[in-house]
Amino acid sequence: MTSSSSSSPSLSRSETLSLLALAAACVAILANAFQGDDKPLIVSLALSGLAFCASFALIRWLGPTFIKAGFKGVDLSKHHRREIPECMGAVCAAVYLFAIIVFIPFVFYKDVVAATSGGGNRDVVLQVEHVQQGRFLHRFPHSKLSSYLSAIVSLQTIASLGLADDLFDIRWRHKFFIPAFAAIPLLVVYRVDFGVTSIVVPLQLQPYLGQLVDLGALYYVYMAGVAIFSPNSINILAGINGIEVAQSVVIALLLALNDGLYLLTPYPHPATDSHLFSLSFLLPFLGVSLALLWHNWYPARVFVGDTYCYFAGMVFVVVSILGHFSKTLVLLLVPQIFNFVYSTPQLFGLVPCPRHRLPRFNARTGLLEPSVTPWTPDRQPRPPIAWALKLLGRLRLLRVTLDGEGRFVETSNFTILNLWLVWRGPLREDRLALEITAMQTVVGLFGLFVRHRLALLVFKEDNWSVPS
Amino acid sequence: MTSSSSSSPSLSRSETLSLLALAAACVAILANAFQGDDKPLIVSLALSGLAFCASFALIRWLGPTFIKAGFKGVDLSKHHRREIPECMGAVCAAVYLFAIIVFIPFVFYKDVVAATSGGGNRDVVLQVEHVQQGRFLHRFPHSKLSSYLSAIVSLQTIASLGLADDLFDIRWRHKFFIPAFAAIPLLVVYRVDFGVTSIVVPLQLQPYLGQLVDLGALYYVYMAGVAIFSPNSINILAGINGIEVAQSVVIALLLALNDGLYLLTPYPHPATDSHLFSLSFLLPFLGVSLALLWHNWYPARVFVGDTYCYFAGMVFVVVSILGHFSKTLVLLLVPQIFNFVYSTPQLFGLVPCPRHRLPRFNARTGLLEPSVTPWTPDRQPRPPIAWALKLLGRLRLLRVTLDGEGRFVETSNFTILNLWLVWRGPLREDRLALEITAMQTVVGLFGLFVRHRLALLVFKEDNWSVPS
Numbered sequence: 001m002t003s004s005s006s007s008s009p010s011l012s013r014s015e016t017l018s019l020l021a022l023a024a025a026c027v028a029i030l031a032n033a034f035q036g037d038d039k040p041l042i043v044s045l046a047l048s049g050l051a052f053c054a055s056f057a058l059i060r061w062l063g064p065t066f067i068k069a070g071f072k073g074v075d076l077s078k079h080h081r082r083e084i085p086e087c088m089g090a091v092c093a094a095v096y097l098f099a100i101i102v103f104i105p106f107v108f109y110k111d112v113v114a115a116t117s118g119g120g121n122r123d124v125v126l127q128v129e130h131v132q133q134g135r136f137l138h139r140f141p142h143s144k145l146s147s148y149l150s151a152i153v154s155l156q157t158i159a160s161l162g163l164a165d166d167l168f169d170i171r172w173r174h175k176f177f178i179p180a181f182a183a184i185p186l187l188v189v190y191r192v193d194f195g196v197t198s199i200v201v202p203l204q205l206q207p208y209l210g211q212l213v214d215l216g217a218l219y220y221v222y223m224a225g226v227a228i229f230s231p232n233s234i235n236i237l238a239g240i241n242g243i244e245v246a247q248s249v250v251i252a253l254l255l256a257l258n259d260g261l262y263l264l265t266p267y268p269h270p271a272t273d274s275h276l277f278s279l280s281f282l283l284p285f286l287g288v289s290l291a292l293l294w295h296n297w298y299p300a301r302v303f304v305g306d307t308y309c310y311f312a313g314m315v316f317v318v319v320s321i322l323g324h325f326s327k328t329l330v331l332l333l334v335p336q337i338f339n340f341v342y343s344t345p346q347l348f349g350l351v352p353c354p355r356h357r358l359p360r361f362n363a364r365t366g367l368l369e370p371s372v373t374p375w376t377p378d379r380q381p382r383p384p385i386a387w388a389l390k391l392l393g394r395l396r397l398l399r400v401t402l403d404g405e406g407r408f409v410e411t412s413n414f415t416i417l418n419l420w421l422v423w424r425g426p427l428r429e430d431r432l433a434l435e436i437t438a439m440q441t442v443v444g445l446f447g448l449f450v451r452h453r454l455a456l457l458v459f460k461e462d463n464w465s466v467p468s
Numbered sequence: 469m470t471s472s473s474s475s476s477p478s479l480s481r482s483e484t485l486s487l488l489a490l491a492a493a494c495v496a497i498l499a500n501a502f503q504g505d506d507k508p509l510i511v512s513l514a515l516s517g518l519a520f521c522a523s524f525a526l527i528r529w530l531g532p533t534f535i536k537a538g539f540k541g542v543d544l545s546k547h548h549r550r551e552i553p554e555c556m557g558a559v560c561a562a563v564y565l566f567a568i569i570v571f572i573p574f575v576f577y578k579d580v581v582a583a584t585s586g587g588g589n590r591d592v593v594l595q596v597e598h599v600q601q602g603r604f605l606h607r608f609p610h611s612k613l614s615s616y617l618s619a620i621v622s623l624q625t626i627a628s629l630g631l632a633d634d635l636f637d638i639r640w641r642h643k644f645f646i647p648a649f650a651a652i653p654l655l656v657v658y659r660v661d662f663g664v665t666s667i668v669v670p671l672q673l674q675p676y677l678g679q680l681v682d683l684g685a686l687y688y689v690y691m692a693g694v695a696i697f698s699p700n701s702i703n704i705l706a707g708i709n710g711i712e713v714a715q716s717v718v719i720a721l722l723l724a725l726n727d728g729l730y731l732l733t734p735y736p737h738p739a740t741d742s743h744l745f746s747l748s749f750l751l752p753f754l755g756v757s758l759a760l761l762w763h764n765w766y767p768a769r770v771f772v773g774d775t776y777c778y779f780a781g782m783v784f785v786v787v788s789i790l791g792h793f794s795k796t797l798v799l800l801l802v803p804q805i806f807n808f809v810y811s812t813p814q815l816f817g818l819v820p821c822p823r824h825r826l827p828r829f830n831a832r833t834g835l836l837e838p839s840v841t842p843w844t845p846d847r848q849p850r851p852p853i854a855w856a857l858k859l860l861g862r863l864r865l866l867r868v869t870l871d872g873e874g875r876f877v878e879t880s881n882f883t884i885l886n887l888w889l890v891w892r893g894p895l896r897e898d899r900l901a902l903e904i905t906a907m908q909t910v911v912g913l914f915g916l917f918v919r920h921r922l923a924l925l926v927f928k929e930d931n932w933s934v935p936s
Contacts, residue, residue: 069635070538094628101621102649104656142610145660149617149653153569156624160562163631167537181570185617188572192613 009063015056023053030106043106044280047099048287055095055291059088059302071166073303077240077361077368077429084301087166089308092288093159096311099284100152107280108145143193144277150185151281151318157182158231158314162307176232182314183227186321187220196324226326231313233336236343238309239358239417240368240429241300245293246437248312249286251332254444255319256282258328261452271324278323285315298430331447335440339416342397346373346414350385357413359421359432367426370399370418375408396423477531483524491521511574512748516755519567523759526559527770539634541771545708545829545836545897552769555634557776560756561627564779567752568620575748576613611661612745618653619749619786625650626699626782630775644700650782651695654789655688664792694794699781701804704811706777707826707885708836708897709768713761714905716780717754719800722912723787724750726796729920739792746791753783766898799915803908807884810865814841814882818853825881827889827900835894838867838886843876864891 011019026049033043066072066085073086161178164170197219198212215222238244259275259282269275289312295302320329330337346353352373359368375381381389389411393400399412399422412418420436421427427435479487494517501511534540534553541554629646632638665687666680683690706712727743727750737743757780763770788797798805814821820841827836843849849857857879861868867880867890880886888904889895895903 065636094632097625097628098649101625101652104652108656108660142614142660145614145657146610146617149614149621152653153617153620153624156621156628157565157569160565160624160628163628164562168533181566184569184572185620188576189613192576192610 009061011057011060019053019056022049026050026053040107040276041279044283047103048283051095051099051284051287052291054099055092055288056294058091058095059291059295062088062091063302071305075241075300075303076356076358078299079363079366084303086303087163087305087307088292088295088302089304089306089311090159090163090166092292093155093162093307093311096284096288097152097156097159100155100281104145104148107148108141143189146189147193147277147322150189151322153185154182154318155311155314158310159307162305162310165306165310177228179228179231179310179314179317180224183224183317183321186227186318187223190223190321191220199327223321223326226320226329227314227317229337229340230317230329230333231310233333233340234313235306235309237336237339237416239356239415240298240433242293242297242430242433243417243436244304244309244312245289245296246433247335247440248308249289249293250437250440250444251316252282252286252289252312254332254441254448255316255329256286258325258448258451259323261448274323274325278319278325281315281319285312298428298433328448328451331451332444334443334447335416335436342416342419343414345385345388351381351389351411351414354413357415357418359417361429362426365426367428368421368432369426370412370421372399372401372410372412374410377403377407380408398422477529479525479528487521487524490517494518494521508575508744509747512751515567515571516751519563519752519755520759522567523560523563523756524762526563527556527759527763530556530559531770539773543709543768543771544824544826546767547831547834552771554771555631555773555775556760556763556770557772557774557779558627558631558634560760561623561630561775561779564752564756565620565624565627568623568749572613572616575616576609611657614657615661615745615790618657619790621653622650622786623779623782626778627775630773630778633774633778645696647696647699647778647782647785648692651692651785651789654695654786655691658691658789659688691789691794694788694797695782695785697805697808698785698797698801699778701801701808702781703774703777705804705807705884707824707883708901709766710761710764710898710901711885711904712772712777712780713757713764714901715803715908716776717757717761718905718908718912719784720750720754720757720780722800722909722916723784723797724754726793726916726919727791729916742791742793746787746793749783749787753780766896766901796916796919799919800912802911802915803884803904810884810887811882813853819849819857819879819882822881825883825886827885829897830894833894834896836889836897836900837894838880838889840867840869840878840880842878845871845875848876866890 026046029042029046030050033046063085066087067083071085071087072083074081074083158179161175161182165175197216198214199219201209201211201213234244234248237247256279259279262269262271262275263279292302292304292308296304316329316332317326320326340347345351346357354371354373357371360371362369380386386408389398389400389408392398393411397419398414401409401411403409412422417432417436420432420439424435494514497510497514498518501514531553534555535551539553539555540551542549542551626647629643629650633643665684666682667687669677669679669681702712702716705715724747727747730737730739730743731747760770760772760776764772784797784800785794788794808815813819814825822839822841825839828839830837848854854876857866857868857876860866861879865887866882869877869879871877880890885900885904888900888907892903
């Protein structure tokens with residue numbers, strides 16, 4: 001009945017003071033931003049700081065409420081199995097959406113003023129008849145507002161789906177396609193605002209295909225595919241403390257870095273607006289995610305729930321579709337794509353799939369080991385599967401244990417976490433999360449390098465080089 | 469352990485056939501609508517039929533799932549107290565939002581075609597340079613899309629709030645103002661698109677105030693007030709089977725009738741678009757609500773939950789703000805306003821407020837009687853309160869029971885449902901719901917009559933009369 005400091009639902013004095021100081025600084029920055037010129041990035045950063053403070057405090061305070069409402073889980077990879085709050089990603093999603101919605105009047109403040117009275121826009125010399133009419137509506141960037149609102153609709157839809165999944169355990173086949181519906185507003189806005197469905201053909205293929213290939217409707221199918229894949233892929237790279245949030249933070253940071261590359265080009269890049277838009281959605285996401293990571297990192301004091309995974313995946317979809325860089329997102333999801341492809345033998349039932357495939361906790365050593373699918377002498381894989389499993393074992397892509405007569409005893413489960421443990425041996429939970437996160441970072445940085453440097457080998461131009 | 473037919477989670481054969489027939493008819497209408505001309509109302513009606521079918525089936529099927537997830541309640545006003553699913557309004561909200569989101573491409577189909585290729589719009593003669601550019605973006609009604617999306621954002625926000633309330637029982641003071649935040653996207657769009665903050669002054673006051681009074685920012689405070697009041701007021705006129713849904717259906721029907729008055733004017737009314745927009749949100753709401761009413765009417769097989777009440781209230785706010793008739797909504801909420809004002813003595817603590825104020829079920833007669841606040845000889849109301857209570861009692865606005873020495877024994881609780889029982893005597897639950905619904909209808913019709921007929925006594929013009 002003793003409550004350790006780590007599970008107390010109140011903030012310590014130093015935490016309270018730090019959060020208050022950070023919040024005060026952010027409020028000061030916000031107040032200042034209104035005095036001076038347009039500094040959307042600074043405003044967005046301050047907002048993200050506030051979102052961090054709010055999430056941090058709410059995650060702590062709402063723990064008992066969530067447990068009382070039935071959102072609780074037991075950490076299987078610990079000696080002391082106690083119940084901790086589950087589904088705390090819902091708090092992050094709520095804070096994030098609240099921040100983004102409350103922010104609408106600020107984002108569009110100058111536009112509203114310009115569109116409705118002209119008073120705030122000193123660059124525009126007003127003609128008398130305009131002043132008389134009082135308004136010149138065509139100046140308001142309605143398409144920007146549509147983009148912003150469509151992003152919010154998509155994110156709210158996916159947050160509701162995640163919450164429904166946490167509440168009701170929706171069946172896999174029912175929930176798999178719902179992110180595509182959540183993406184409908186995005187795709188409509190993309191169609192109307194941008195509508196580019198052509199992809200640039202690599203130089204080497206241009207003699208055969210021409211410079212551009214128009215995918216037409218297929219391009220929308222591709223974007224819906226990204227919208228389905230991204231949330232689901234974050235959701236299946238899960239199972240150890242901190243991994244869901246850490247991978248999301250890395251991807252968000254890399255997307256933000258990619259945005260930064262466009263903002264720092266030597267000449268004003270035509271895509272500057274798209275990337276500012278993207279940053280204004282990514283920075284608050286980083287704010288709420290870091291607050292969650294603080295509580296979810298080993299040893300976890302809260303679980304994130306499916307809500308967070310879906311939500312994080314959809315944030316990436318939203319910024320990459322509306323920012324017109326969905327192919328860059330695919331590059332950053334390479335570990336997730338690998339995890340999904342690697343999982344297919346179990347997802348598609350070629351190999352039996354237990355309910356949980358998270359790494360096995362060895363209570364004696366306190367380390368994680370690969371979890372396994374057991375095979376009995378009566379129930380052996382069919383010959384082609386057996387051959388493939390042995391091949392994977394020889395390629396060190398699977399741990400295969402055979403008995404003296406060459407029959408399968410057990411094979412490690414098909415997830416990247418188990419594979420990493422096959423390669424690196426038993427690891428403590430936080431060590432495994434750290435290594436996977438480092439791998440995600442390295443792969444992502446390489447992806448961005450490919451995108452911006454090596455791409456010049458196969459494409460004629462990029463944001464850093466003007467066409468010759 | 470016997471499961472009566474009314475609580476079976478599957479549809480009967482005749483229900484299945486009826487729903488399938490209705491759904492097939494709606495799909496046929498939708499398919500036809502794409503062949504022919506623009507018939508937004510027909511399309512919306514067909515969509516609403518589909519929403520009805522989906523809600524009806526899902527409410528039935530998901531009952532056990534909701535009970536398993538902890539969404540269950542006991543009906544206090546029945547002889548047999550068994551647990552039935554709670555919070556089924558969440559299903560309606562989800563179906564509604566799903567329908568509205570999936571519908572976006574259809575609503576804007578012709579606009580997208582016109583804006584992106586011109587191919588679908590036979591009225592427009594394309595100039596060569598436009599065809600070359602491929603797109604003429606300014607043609608797309610971005611402001612319409614913004615309105616549509618802002619409505620969805622507001623509704624999703626309120627649905628999430630309702631669900632959070634059903635899950636966590638949020639404290640009154642925490643949740644009271646949240647609808648105002650949910651309305652932010654609406655108010656921004658209102659500001660940008662319409663921005664009228666003047667109200668017409670009654671003829672009799674015009675010599676003193678002029679023809680129009682510009683309320684400026686106060687008008688936004690007023691609209692935020694409506695956004696707070698409407699969801700909360702539906703939520704406090706609750707407690708007996710069917711009453712939450714029945715009042716919402718009546719208000720939605722009256723709003724739709726009001727829209728119809730604008731569509732049937734002898735000349736094309738300038739507000740036609742606003743009212744078509746309003747209908748396209750009201751009709752699907754009627755679809756999902758009628759499916760819920762079927763299950764929630766006496767004897768209720770499901771409860772609706774706070775989610776439904778908040779959601780219904782916000783649908784009215786959305787259509788009335790974006791349709792620019794928020795004052796008409798206030799007229800239709802007169803019974804809710806009365807209930808709120810009448811409740812204030814208990815809401816503000818002048819009279820003790822028990823946890824539940826729903827009418828008391830008399831198990832002997834099977835009828836509902838007014839529930840009461842008991843007073844002990846030690847704990848009597850203070851003199852001014854006692855005087856006011858006695859006055860209310862004399863005006864037949866309260867049932868007051870005194871003992872032989874003039875001390876208070878009990879007073880009926882301050883809700884319109886209890887007051888109605890004071891007036892009309894003990895009633896069966898469905899009879900009470902029916903009478904309150906009839907009263908809501910009559911008051912609402914009178915409100916519309918005032919709005920469209922008597923208004924001419926104090927205002928110079930209306931939708932039925934051109935200014936002379």
